[in-house]
Amino acid sequence: xxxxxxxxxxxxxYLALSEPGPGLPQFLAVGYVDDQPFIRYDSRVGRAQSxxxxxxxxxxxxxxxxxxxxxxxxxxxxxxxxxxxxxxxLSSGASGKHSAQRxxxxxxxxxxxxxxxxxxxxxxxxxxxxxxxxxxWVSAHPVALRTKRWWETERCYAQYDKAYLQGLCLTSxxxxxxxxxxSLTRTEPPKVQVTWHIGQDGRVTLxxxxxxxxxxxxxxxxxxxxxxxxxxxxxxxxRPSGDGTYQKWAAVQVPAGEESGYTCHVQHPGLNHTLTMTxxxxxxxxxxxDLVIFSILVTISPVAAVxxxxxxxxxx
Numbered sequence: 001x002x003x004x005x006x007x008x009x010x011x012x013x014y015l016a017l018s019e020p021g022p023g024l025p026q027f028l029a030v031g032y033v034d035d036q037p038f039i040r041y042d043s044r045v046g047r048a049q050s051x052x053x054x055x056x057x058x059x060x061x062x063x064x065x066x067x068x069x070x071x072x073x074x075x076x077x078x079x080x081x082x083x084x085x086x087x088x089x090l091s092s093g094a095s096g097k098h099s100a101q102r103x104x105x106x107x108x109x110x111x112x113x114x115x116x117x118x119x120x121x122x123x124x125x126x127x128x129x130x131x132x133x134x135x136x137w138v139s140a141h142p143v144a145l146r147t148k149r150w151w152e153t154e155r156c157y158a159q160y161d162k163a164y165l166q167g168l169c170l171t172s173x174x175x176x177x178x179x180x181x182x183s184l185t186r187t188e189p190p191k192v193q194v195t196w197h198i199g200q201d202g203r204v205t206l207x208x209x210x211x212x213x214x215x216x217x218x219x220x221x222x223x224x225x226x227x228x229x230x231x232x233x234x235x236x237x238x239r240p241s242g243d244g245t246y247q248k249w250a251a252v253q254v255p256a257g258e259e260s261g262y263t264c265h266v267q268h269p270g271l272n273h274t275l276t277m278t279x280x281x282x283x284x285x286x287x288x289x290d291l292v293i294f295s296i297l298v299t300i301s302p303v304a305a306v307x308x309x310x311x312x313x314x315x316x
Contacts, residue, residue: 006269007217008034008184010173011105011117016077018085018098027074032105033176033184035216035246041070054180077102080147084122087146098123104161106169116165120147132162188214188245189270194279196259206279207251208264212241219267220250223276229262 015028030051031039038052048066050056081100090098101121108114118130126140128147135158137148151157177184190213197205208220216238222229229252238248254262259279266275 006187006215007107007109008173008177009105009107010169010176011103014073014077014100014102016074016081016100018081021097027077029070029073033173033180035214036180036184038176038180039066041067041074043074046071052180052183054183057179080120081122083150084127084143084147087143088122104165106165106173108170108173114166114170116162116169118161118165130158130161132165135159135162186214187268187270188212190218190266190268190275192264192266192275192277194264194277196279198256202256203253204256204259205251205253206259206262206264207249208266208277209247209249210266210268211247212243212245213247213268213270214245215269216246217269218246218248219265220248221265222250222252223263223265224261228265 010031010033012029012031017024017026020026025043027041027043029039029041030037033052036052038050038055039048040051041048046067048063048070050063077100081098084100085098099122101124102119103121104116104118106114106116116132118132119126120128122141122144127144128140128151129138130136131138135155137151137158139145139148190210192211193209195207195209197207199205206222208222210218210220218238220235222233232252234251236249238246241247250264252262262278264277266277268275
C-alpha cells in the first residue's frame with residue numbers, strides 16, 4: 001500500500017422514483033469521493049447520514065446544511081421527473097414505474113488540472129448534459145429538446161451549476177481528501193493471474209484476472225506480437241470485492257498450442273510500470289480460491305444490487 005497522487009473526484013448521484021417498490025426510497029442521494037461513498041440521503045429517513053468513518057470529523061452544522069440541501073434536491077428532482085414524464089406522455093401506474101437520475105461532480109488530475117461534469121437521465125437513459133464551455137444543455141434524445149428549452153429559458157440554472165462545479169465542488173473535494181487521509185489516497189496494486197480453459201470447439205480461452213486492487217481505475221488488455229487485440233477481448237465491469245478493493249477480468253480466445261504468444265498488459269495507479277503476464281500452469285491455489293469468490297460475486301450481485309444508473313464521465 002502506498003499514497004497516490006493521481007486523479008481524485010467528488011461526485012453525487014441522485015435518483016427519484018415515481019413509484020418506489022418495497023424497501024426503496026422515493027428519492028436517494030449518494031455522494032462519493034473517488035470510489036468511496038461518504039454521504040447518503042434517503043427520503044424515508046429524511047436526513048443526511050455518514051457513509052465513511054472519517055466523516056465523524058465534521059460538525060453537526062455540516063449535517064444540518066446537507067440535510068436541508070438534499071431535501072431541496074428531493075423536491076427539484078421530483079418536479080423534473082414528473083415534467084419529463086409529461087413530455088413523454090407518460091403517467092404513473094398504467095405506464096409503469098419511472099425514474100429520473102442526476103450525476104454531477106468534479107475531479108482534480110495528477111497535474112493539477114480540473115474537470116467537471118453534469119448529466120441528467122430518465123428511465124436509465126441519457127437525457128441532457130451540460131456543456132460548461134457554452135453553458136448550453138446537450139440533448140441525447142428528441143424528447144429531451146423540450147427539457148432543454150425549458151432549462152435554457154432559465155439561464156441562471158447553468159450559471160449556478162458551472163459556478164458550483166468549478167468552485168465549491170473543487171474546494172469540497174480537497175477538504176474531503178484531507179479528512180479521509182490515506183483511506184482515500186492509498187493504492188493497492190492488483191494481484192494478476194492468467195487462467196486457461198478449453199471449450200467444446202477446441203478453442204482455448206485465456207482469462208486475465210486482476211484482484212484486490214484500489215482504486216478501481218484499471219486497464220486490462222490482451223496483446224499478440226506487439227498489437228493490441230482490442231476487438232477480440234471480452235471485458236467485465238470492475239466489481240467490488242467486499243473488502244474495499246476491486247476485481248476485474250479480460251478474456252481472449254486463442255488457438256490451442258499458441259497460448260505463449262499472448263500477453264496480458266495491466267495498468268493501475270498502484271503499479272509503477274505496465275505489468276505483462278502470460279499463461280503459466282499450474283495456477284496459484286490461493287488465487288484460484290479468490291477467483292471462485294469473484295465468480296460467486298458476479299452471480300449474486302445483479303440479484304442483490306439495486307442498479308441506480310451510473311454513467312461515469314470519461315476524464316479529459
